[in-house]
Amino acid sequence: MPLVTTKDMFAKAYEGGYAIGAFNINNMETIQGIVEAGKLEKAPLILQVSSSARKYANSKYLVKMVQAAVEDSGLPICLHLDHGDSYDLCVDCIKDGFTSVMIDASSHPLAENIKITAEVVKYAHDHGAVVEAELGRLAGVEDNVKVSESDALYTDPEEAAEFVEKTGVDSLAIAIGTSHGAFKFKGDAKLRFDILEKVSELLPKFPIVLHGASSVLPDYVKMVNDFGGAMPGAKGIPEDMLRKASSMAVCKINVDSDLRLAFTAAIRKHFAENPAHFDPRQYLGDGRKLVTECVRHKLVHVLGCAGHAF
Ligand code: G3H
Ligand code: 13P
Ligand code: ZN
Secondary structure (H helix, E strand, O other), rough: OOOOOOHHHHHHHHHHOOEEEEEEEHHHHHHHHHHHHHHOOOOOOOEEEEHHHHHOOHHHHHHHHHHHHHHOOOOOEEEEEEEOOOOHHHHHHHHOOOEEEEEOOOOOOOHHHHHHHHHHHHHHHHOOOEEEEEEEOEEEEOEEEOHHHHEEOOOOHHHHHHHHHHHHOEEEEEEEOOOOEEEEEOOOOOOOOOOOOHHHHHOOOOEEEEOOOOOOOOEEEEEEOOOOOOOOOOOOOOOHHHHHHHHOEEEEEEOOOOHHHHHHHHHHHHHOOOOOOOOOOHHHHHHHHHHHHHHHHHHHHOOOOOOOOO
């Protein structure tokens, strides 16, 4: 099976009341860790690449490794550009073999966001790819830019409906209180399910995306801190909220911070327990194993997409 788009995955997820996990990739071990979990749980997967990941690893290497993952696993896998910031970047990725791109023009005024998104949609649809866009602004850190909780903007449901109609986009990321990074809330997590509900009333059966949706698993934060790290106050989205969102119109849940945490926690533990080791396969292998464990947990207990690969 070649790389797939998200069209079929999202239609089934919407009907089935579950969500597909979109996991950020930067290197071979993370790809293998995620895909092993998908194999064990028979889950469809979205592997996504940010522009900084593209610079770090070289897009061509990532594409080839993801193609190898498809061949090795036989799973339906979509290769997606995360937070594309320009038309040209989206086009480059589609030319490289990506089956889905996100054009994130959410920092522009609405009319400009609509114009840029519609241009990307035209190119993508002409070339067999699908497009995610964003409306609203999430708090947190993205490409080293920090947006404070007070500067975040919730998505306006009426604008979302207008945006989808005018752009022809295939899915939409909305801001309902999630936030990028490992330090999402000072107090209690609050998600505006009323906004999600209203968006789905105005856009029936339309797939919604949640960014900034890591749960920042406390066990991994503890492991990092126990083995020499310093991440006091790290906090994510409670898993019951993510499960609720998955049962509603949310069809794609983005996870990056949890993978970073799992990878780092395992490597810190490895070095603390094996100070003489210097073969990267030993500690990267532990990182890869904990990524698999983390992703399996999400597929089964948070996203509900285990068993839905075929
Ligand atoms: O939403 C942002 C993702 O976590 C990607 O982060 O740009 O540091 O790769 P990055
Ligand atoms: P987290 O930082 O919560 O993992 O969010 C990742 C994300 O939204 C990638 O686009
Ligand atoms: Zn994001």
